[in-house]
Amino acid sequence: MDRLPEAYRNQMEDLLGEEYPAFIRTYEEEPLRGLRVNTLKLPLEEGRRRFPFRLEPIPWCPTGFIYEHGPDRPGKHVYHAAGLYYIQDPSAMAPAEALDPQPGETVLDLCAAPGGKSTQIAAKMKGRGVLVANEISRDRRKALVENLERCGVQNAVILGEDPRHLSTRFAGWFDRILIDAPCSGEGMFRKDPETRDRWSPRSTEAAADLQLSILEEAAPMLRPGGRLVYSTCTFNPRENEGVLHRFLERHPHFVPREVPGSGHFTPARPEWAEADPSLKKAARLWPHHLRGEGHFVAVLEKTEGEEGARQKPGKLPPVHGDAQRVFRSFVDDTLTGDFFHGPFTLFGDHLYQVPENLPSLKGLVVERPGLYLGQAKRKHFAPSHALALALTPDQVRRRIDFTPGEENLYRYLRGEALPTDGEKGWTLVTVDGFSLGWGKVSGGLLKNHYPKRLRWEPK
Numbered sequence: 001m002d003r004l005p006e007a008y009r010n011q012m013e014d015l016l017g018e019e020y021p022a023f024i025r026t027y028e029e030e031p032l033r034g035l036r037v038n039t040l041k042l043p044l045e046e047g048r049r050r051f052p053f054r055l056e057p058i059p060w061c062p063t064g065f066i067y068e069h070g071p072d073r074p075g076k077h078v079y080h081a082a083g084l085y086y087i088q089d090p091s092a093m094a095p096a097e098a099l100d101p102q103p104g105e106t107v108l109d110l111c112a113a114p115g116g117k118s119t120q121i122a123a124k125m126k127g128r129g130v131l132v133a134n135e136i137s138r139d140r141r142k143a144l145v146e147n148l149e150r151c152g153v154q155n156a157v158i159l160g161e162d163p164r165h166l167s168t169r170f171a172g173w174f175d176r177i178l179i180d181a182p183c184s185g186e187g188m189f190r191k192d193p194e195t196r197d198r199w200s201p202r203s204t205e206a207a208a209d210l211q212l213s214i215l216e217e218a219a220p221m222l223r224p225g226g227r228l229v230y231s232t233c234t235f236n237p238r239e240n241e242g243v244l245h246r247f248l249e250r251h252p253h254f255v256p257r258e259v260p261g262s263g264h265f266t267p268a269r270p271e272w273a274e275a276d277p278s279l280k281k282a283a284r285l286w287p288h289h290l291r292g293e294g295h296f297v298a299v300l301e302k303t304e305g306e307e308g309a310r311q312k313p314g315k316l317p318p319v320h321g322d323a324q325r326v327f328r329s330f331v332d333d334t335l336t337g338d339f340f341h342g343p344f345t346l347f348g349d350h351l352y353q354v355p356e357n358l359p360s361l362k363g364l365v366v367e368r369p370g371l372y373l374g375q376a377k378r379k380h381f382a383p384s385h386a387l388a389l390a391l392t393p394d395q396v397r398r399r400i401d402f403t404p405g406e407e408n409l410y411r412y413l414r415g416e417a418l419p420t421d422g423e424k425g426w427t428l429v430t431v432d433g434f435s436l437g438w439g440k441v442s443g444g445l446l447k448n449h450y451p452k453r454l455r456w457e458p459k
């Protein structure tokens with residue numbers, strides 16, 4: 001607590017008055033740890049039954065649970081590598097619940113890395129519709145790609161753009177948009193001391209201006225009747241209510257709506273920013289009122305505006321005959337059916353299945369135009385790790401299954417080749433029936449294709 005900036009403590013004392021002592025005491029407590037069952041991979045109840053952790057439900061997120069850090073280390077369990085859950089702060093589960101995306105919709109997560117909310121949105125979309133996950137920072141994008149792939153998401157397009165470059169391209173295109181904005185991070189000081197050390201009153205002003213500019217760019221991309229969720233992990237009313245006030249003054253056709261599940265939260269404080277009382281509908285998540293870190297969530301509905309001109313679908317690089325041939329022969333040899341129908345595109349020799357009717361991506365930073373299937377080499381096809389994680393065991397002809405605790409499983413995760421009497425060819429490696437990665441059998445050996453960057457340390 002002593003390490004909190006003095007200006008910050010004064011600010012919070014002024015805002016909270018009588019509540020301040022209860023608030024400041026939370027800095028002496030350990031932050032809570034949460035995980036969210038990835039229902040793209042397994043039903044909720046099966047997850048609860050199967051995971052060897054003590055789980056307590058999170059009231060505002062049906063798939064979310066608090067676990068006990070220390071005895072349980074879900075981040076180090078092989079089920080994590082299989083994408084069966086995502087580790088996420090309990091409060092951070094609130095914005096995607098408020099967004100409430102539906103299967104078949106078009107959804108934009110504009111500030112997406114490392115992907116906590118994108119993976120949550122994808123699970124709610126059940127593989128149908130299009131999720132555009134955008135992240136401006138190149139470094140942070142790597143984690144976004146990895147997390148979406150590990151969770152087996154098949155309908156995401158991953159972009160790396162400044163929001164300014166997206167607003168005309170996707171005009172009126174999205175049913176729902178999440179802006180989980182870069183912020184001063186006051187709600188994370190307990191968990192992340194670096195954020196605390198970077199904080200200054202000035203940094204909150206800069207964050208507020210940046211958030212407003214991101215909202216301005218997002219506004220035209222939402223269809224009339226669509227829903228926008230703005231969230232931060234800060235308490236600062238210059239951000240939060242202050243930003244919404246400035247935005248709503250310029251965009252009266254955006255109307256604040258009740259945050260679903262708001263009974264678990266505390267109403268926003270429009271009076272702290274001299275904002276319209278309707279902003280009370282937004283929610284504040286306070287660590288002294290609930291079991292989680294600090295967050296702010298607002299739901300806005302766009303009541304009118306330009307109907308999406310349903311842009312003409314863009315053209316993506318075609319797939320030449322050789323690439324088609326090697327992919328087809330891989331499918332015939334390895335899969336039990338024709339599960340990938342395209343449309344397909346080829347970036348270099350990398351083959352992707354892309355969502356239909358996507359506006360043109362030309363000139364944009366495209367990290368993944370769709371599901372990455374693998375590399376179409378001249379004579380053969382090398383399937384991607386993303387494809388392995390998107391497949392279920394019944395979709396492949398050959399697989400080797402391990403159970404947690406089995407030594408050969410850890411040898412596989414460490415990148416070792418394993419002796420096998422299995423049939424020759426690409427083989428899906430699974431744990432308890434959940435895919436982990438590829439191996440290729442030849443000459444009595446399973447050659448290891450678990451990606452080098454993900455390999456576990458030798459014991």
Ligand SMILES: C[S@@+](CC[C@H](N)C(=O)[O-])C[C@H]1O[C@@H](n2cnc3c(N)ncnc32)[C@H](O)[C@@H]1O
Pocket residue numbers: 092110111112113114115116117118135136137140162163180181182183210214
């Ligand atoms: C709070 S984090 C997002 C966390 C993410 N939604 C999740 O759940 O894992 C905010 C993100 O906004 C990104 N960002 C920073 N400046 C931005 C800008 N000008 N436009 C859009 N995003 C920006 C940051 O790189 C950061 O990844």
